[in-house]
Amino acid sequence: MNDAFGRQIDYLRISVTDKCNLRCRYCMPETGVPYINHDKLLTIEDYCEILAAAKELGIDKVRFTGGEPLVKKGIVALIQKASQIGFRDISLTTNGILLESMADDLQAAGLNRVNISLDTLDPNKYHAITRWGHLEDVYQGIEAARRVGFTPIKLNVVLMSGFNDDEVTDFFDLAHRDDVDVRFIELMPIGTGRDFKDLIVSNQRILASHPELEAVPSLDNGPATYYRCPGKRGRIGFISPMSCKFCSSCNRLRVDATGHLIPCLHSDLRLSLSEALGDRDKLKALMVQSAMIKPQTHHLDEGALTDKPMNRIGG
Template identity: 40%
Template sequence: MARTSQMVQLTDSFERKMDYLRISVTDRCNFRCQYCMPEDIKFENPELLLSLEEMLTFAEACLQLGVTKVRVTGGEPLVRKGVVGFIGQLKAMGFEDVTMTTNGFLLKENLEGLVDAGLDRVNISIDTLQPEKFQFITRRNHFQKVWDAIMAALETPLSPVKLNAVAMRGVNDDEIVDMARLTQEHALHVRFIELMPLNGDTDGVRFRKLFISGKEILDRARTELGDLKPVEKDDPAAPADEFKFDGAPGNFGVITPVSEPFCARCSRLRLTADGKIHPCLLTDLDVPVMDAIRSEEPITEIHKVLWETARVKPAAGLTLPEESRNRTMSQIGG
């Protein structure tokens, strides 16, 4: 499918350019990470979710309004049948950058297909290098399979590979140096993400106990491993602040939505599997778009919803928000 000629660039009320789309292809996941979802979570009826073809229609409408980058997420995207072909169709549409975030469990057996489909980059979520701790955090005993997938990905055109770890005091903060050292040994870009107050922490007590700031993470890495030099951003809107040790093949960085929010440069929209747009990850603001996608003139109707979404996108969404604490990352397409 050839790229449709661009109309006008989608921008919000604060003149932020909306050029990055995240598509949550499913709310389902084969892990149950403790900071993300409860063990007994109830997923949506699959019949109530958008089809992949409908998601492609939405993506085409976004492409026409200047969206150039798309990330496929979940839940865990690789549990959705047909997602490898879906990535190939996104690439064929003309998106400049097509990426995916995965927990890695199904990655190794899909690597060849993803590379052939044109996937540009992959982010793998892994919060620990210790198998026992991995089982505690994810409630699944799959560390070795994920690690093998990471090593296999480094042997493909997807290298360098990005690793995302959610930082939690008393859980995995003792591994900050070990994770940073990976960047000295492999072409891995390791980023620690500050814990956000989600998943039913209604009074914030557990959040405050576990929270560790990006600054502290960087300070610990510097103390043990030496100076970190800033890496210039390819994209000014990118949320990660990345650094490099002298001679290291990889980067080490932090994503700081709590201690140093980057709302002022946010360029993202999120489409959920059940047909809603989240203009801001950390509010309860949803803009329904399923009816527009299923209308007789879907592109025209989706454009209307996109402009409305851009209009209501807030200036900022995180000051330990009460409104976000009863949501899971799976529900908001994080």
């Protein structure tokens, strides 16, 4: 399936819940956000129907997100169903807090790999940015992911000026020590993140400060550009939606927990899949329509902002 600009759309990101067991300051207010009524949320059966329609359109890669997807009741069964449908790659983005206890079941269900959000290696700063998280829980989740064979393990780091931009070399050392991919992601001024727009750290600044980094090929067609420290294990990735837009190669659509199909993270365009549930042809037609209205580019770099809460669309 191609969009109006010739981009091949083969990747679906599915938010399975708006709930999270953390309250990261750039994502959610301390008191949380008003949760969606249960009767407005997609069921596991609904997700399976959407996944089957997507697969028939050539989508062969799916990622489950949240909120925090591991708090979703039935997430293991949903991953198992996605595996049975036959997706080439099934992944999940998580904060890692529950990963230690769930890794074996997730691997047995067919999950291929995980991305783990980790913005600091300092236990006190981690507790501060997440408001009540504990860094040791994330480390245990990383070890569990390694034990069950999820590969590659990718750690997502949102850099913020004055908070964690002094830890860049520490993350380099972590990538080498644990042979993982550490990916620096520029903060996006979306939802609560708008309040932190003055703290955005450009990935170009990090690259300029570390000329020793050597470019290496990407293993997929994702938005990250990868580098390696000479003679060291692990890769250093940069995802730069602000300083170096990658819209020209965007290959994804998104579905939120209420059944809205979102062609672009940074626009307010959306179509409702809920009304088409039970009709495979209508579901597929809406997905094709969403691909065709997918914007050519976002305009965050020009000051355009959206108040869509990140916990509902999964980043």
